């Protein structure tokens with residue numbers, strides 16, 4: 001069996017693509033519009049999962065955008081999407097500079113949490129050994145949700 005993807009419904013496709021691609025660094029591998037079903041599916045992968053020709057693509061996330069507005073309030077049954085990152089401090093600085101709240105700052109150089117525009121919890125884990133504790137993260141507090 002092969003793990004394919006996690007599907008999350010999004011209320012604002014452009015805001016979600018800006019978050020997942022421009023800010024978090026994922027790559028859109030392909031998308032499908034359904035006139036009949038009135039929805040758009042956009043498949044995203046992490047750079048390590050997409051070869052340069054995008055031929056061997058392994059989407060990890062399927063964004064579902066229903067054209068008719070819906071309200072998505074997350075159930076406790078869904079936890080988070082987790083990514084292993086090269087430099088958690090650099091990524092969190094990039095996210096923070098682009099207006100993303102760092103809900104759980106990477107004080108320990110190992111783990112951070114942010115949320116997508118729809119409130120999907122995103123876990124960021126440092127590749128390899130934790131980085132040395134560093135400001136401003138060391139003195140930053142959680143936003144209270146962790």
Ligand SMILES: C[C@@H](O)C(=O)SC[C@H](NC(=O)CC[C@H](N)C(=O)O)C(=O)NCC(=O)O
Nearest residue numbers: 005007009037038039040041062064065066
């Ligand atoms: C392409 C494949 O990976 C899919 O997941 S298609 C599954 C299909 N999705 C939709 O119909 C999208 C629009 C729908 N209104 C929705 O919000 O899901 C589907 O069967 N979805 C139902 C589900 O619970 O996933």
Ligand code: NI
Nearest residue numbers: 005006007062
């Ligand atoms: Ni799917």
